[in-house]
Amino acid sequence: MPELPEVETTRRGLAPHIEGKRIHDVVLRRPDLRWPIPDEVREQLPGQRINSVRRRAKYLLLDTDSGSALLHLGMTGSLRVLPASTPVTTHDHVDFTLSSGRVLRFNDPRRFGCLLWQPAGQTHELLQALGPEPLADAQQETVFDGDYLFQRSRGRKAPIKTFLMDQRIVVGVGNIYAAESLFRAGISPLREAGKVSRERYVALAAAVQDILGYAITRGGTTLRDFISPDGMPGYFEQELQAYGRGGEPCPRCGRALKSANIGQRASVWCAHCQR
Secondary structure (H helix, E strand, C coil): CCCHHHHHHHHHHHHHHHCCCEEEEEEECCCECCCECCHHHHHHCCCCECCEEEEECCEEEEECCCEEEEEECCCCCEEEEEECCCCCCCCEEEEEEECCCEEEEEECCCCCCEEEEEECCCCCHHHHCCCCCCCCCCCCCCCCCHHHHHHHHCCCCCEHHHHHCCCCCCCCCCHHHHHHHHHHHCCCCCCEHHHCCHHHHHHHHHHHHHHHHHHHHCCCECCCCCCCCCCCCCEHHHHCCCCCCCCCECCCCCCECEEEEECCEEEEECCCCCC
16 A cells, blocks of 8 residues: 555656646546545536645645645555547546646555545545654644654553554554664564553654655555556565564574564564664
8 A cells, every 4th residue: 555655656646747737527437436426526617726635644635725635545546647649448437637638546456445535624534633644744733743643642552563553643654664663672573562662753753754754755656556646656665674674683693584474464573673
């Protein structure tokens, strides 16, 4: 599933091509994706100017004066800006035709993504209970740092990897970047969140921010289905230290990396370097 760097890569790729453009029409080739597509998408977006393309957690918002189209890429979704003459393929479910003569096309083979509607001045229910952004955001009230993680973790018995992937704690950190951040910070994914010290949470928060920020500069991680808006692969996969490397030598100590399911998610770590 695309995580924060992949969604941010998509946002940055789309913004120069669609911000300031008007939506002439919305073509829905099916009435639903993961959930039904609200009537407002087809009724209110035509004629609207796209003021900005924002990301909140793993969601993208196309902001207009009347409201925002709220999109999630799901497991296999992609958004591409294409010439209007580009032939439609099997899983091209939505087209936003633009004043530039191009189309913003939403393709999603598994249909785990979504296209919803957020009225102007409101916050969609899917966004209301989300935690803070891990990267700098001057508009958010809660600062994501080691002190924040330490305070939120007190009394929690869940493994720290499960805690870190809870979108109510911090958004956008999925399986790939949780594994990489814990490896960087030297913390076992099995350790109870409530038993990790403040000092180690400071190291973990810094690792999360460094790794996410760097992954964005590398275009995210191309694993299975993610496609960036320009069709280019993400290169961070080539630099993964832990994720997907179970049984291989640890990049630090050379011992075999362990693997197991934690919270029903495949997890890889070094039992020697991560305590």
